[in-house]
Amino acid sequence: MTRLHNFCAGPAAMPSAVLERAREEMLDYRGQGLSVMEMSHRSPTFEAIAAQAERDLRDLLAIPDNYRVLFMQGGATMQFACVPLNLLGQGGTPNYLDTGIWSAKAIKEASHLAGAHVAGSTQGNGYVHVPRPDEIALSTDAAYLHYCHNETIGGLAYDYVPEVDVPLVCDMSSSILSAPFDVSRYGVIYAGAQKNIGPAGITVVIVRDDLLERALPQTPSLLGWKVYADNGSMINTPPTYAWYLAGLVFQWLKQDVGGLAEMEAINRRKCEALYATIDASDFYANPIDPINRSIMNVPFTLADEALNSTFLEEAESEGLLNLKGHRSVGGMRASLYNAVSEADVQALVTFMRDFERRRG
Numbered sequence: 001m002t003r004l005h006n007f008c009a010g011p012a013a014m015p016s017a018v019l020e021r022a023r024e025e026m027l028d029y030r031g032q033g034l035s036v037m038e039m040s041h042r043s044p045t046f047e048a049i050a051a052q053a054e055r056d057l058r059d060l061l062a063i064p065d066n067y068r069v070l071f072m073q074g075g076a077t078m079q080f081a082c083v084p085l086n087l088l089g090q091g092g093t094p095n096y097l098d099t100g101i102w103s104a105k106a107i108k109e110a111s112h113l114a115g116a117h118v119a120g121s122t123q124g125n126g127y128v129h130v131p132r133p134d135e136i137a138l139s140t141d142a143a144y145l146h147y148c149h150n151e152t153i154g155g156l157a158y159d160y161v162p163e164v165d166v167p168l169v170c171d172m173s174s175s176i177l178s179a180p181f182d183v184s185r186y187g188v189i190y191a192g193a194q195k196n197i198g199p200a201g202i203t204v205v206i207v208r209d210d211l212l213e214r215a216l217p218q219t220p221s222l223l224g225w226k227v228y229a230d231n232g233s234m235i236n237t238p239p240t241y242a243w244y245l246a247g248l249v250f251q252w253l254k255q256d257v258g259g260l261a262e263m264e265a266i267n268r269r270k271c272e273a274l275y276a277t278i279d280a281s282d283f284y285a286n287p288i289d290p291i292n293r294s295i296m297n298v299p300f301t302l303a304d305e306a307l308n309s310t311f312l313e314e315a316e317s318e319g320l321l322n323l324k325g326h327r328s329v330g331g332m333r334a335s336l337y338n339a340v341s342e343a344d345v346q347a348l349v350t351f352m353r354d355f356e357r358r359r360g
């Protein structure tokens with residue numbers, strides 16, 4: 001068996017130790033005589049798996065007691081609709097920061113419902129940095145401020161937490177669990193699983209409990225955060241196997257990695273090795289302002305675009321997979337999520353230096 005170097009933006013690499021554990025437990029979960037995916041979500045065994053996953057996530061992120069953790073479906077994209085539906089019940093205008101493709105999609109969805117106010121945007125300079133604090137201007141009746149912490153396609157991340165006196169809502173799909181952060185600064189945090197949490201199919205929402213009372217009355221029950229909070233995220237059949245795998249990833253982070261501070265140190269070494277390789281050459285380039293470079297997603301271009309397909313073919317033959325940039329921006333992108341190891345990144349930079357020497 002060979003596991004190659006997987007730089008996919010999502011669904012992304014999973015820790016091998018987690019997959020091995022899942023394999024061991026696949027047919028007979030801890031002497032129960034059946035697989036987790038064959039169990040009732042209402043069985044005591046699955047309820048214990050679900051509760052343990054929540055406890056481990058709470059430990060990892062030091063989530064305060066007045067926050068509820070919800071496990072939903074529909075991906076982060078469904079949350080683009082859930083955010084205005086669940087937060088506009090007391091009126092006001094949804095406010096958004098615009099830093100690229102994912103925040104723009106969230107703005108579009110809110111606009112359908114309520115007409116969003118863009119409180120800051122760096123579109124004018126090609127999204128090479130995020131709005132500075134003094135460039136953020138909320139509307140007078142702001143109901144909340146939404147931003148995307150890490151733009152997965154652009155490779156752009158915030159270096160600070162916006163300070164506002166309305167609930168702060170954050171799409172952390174591609175950065176959650178990559179480093180510690182202070183949950184109490186936020187009203188709502190959400191993230192699709194398929195980068196740092198687990199396989200696709202489950203979405204984590206962390207919401208301050210006082211915000212559960214603000215839904216628009218017409219909110220469909222399956223989109224209402226309070227319904228999930230009141231029913232242990234089991235209003236209908238949840239994606240049980242994805243939930244179980246997410247729980248294994250949380251245990252891996254706690255026990256094997258040693259927590260999020262350790263994870264951050266590893267992640268910083270990984271991205272620094274790659275950015276250093278890019279910056280040391282005229283052959284590779286990354287346009288992002290260094291203070292806003294993502295530690296998770298590193299887009300880069302080749303000086304000679306005609307070499308793009310050769311680069312990708314040769315990389316693949318070296319076992320370096322999924323380096324093609326998003327179709328909207330072209331070039332390359334290496335996603336360095338938690339399960340991508342320092343050895344994976346070392347293999348990539350060795351290949352890049354070699355390719356440059358031969359073709360540059």
Ligand code: PMP
Nearest residue numbers: 075076077102152171173174192
């Ligand atoms: N937000 C961000 C930052 C993302 O990276 C993605 C997926 N790549 C999404 C939202 C959409 O997620 P999903 O496909 O889970 O709906």
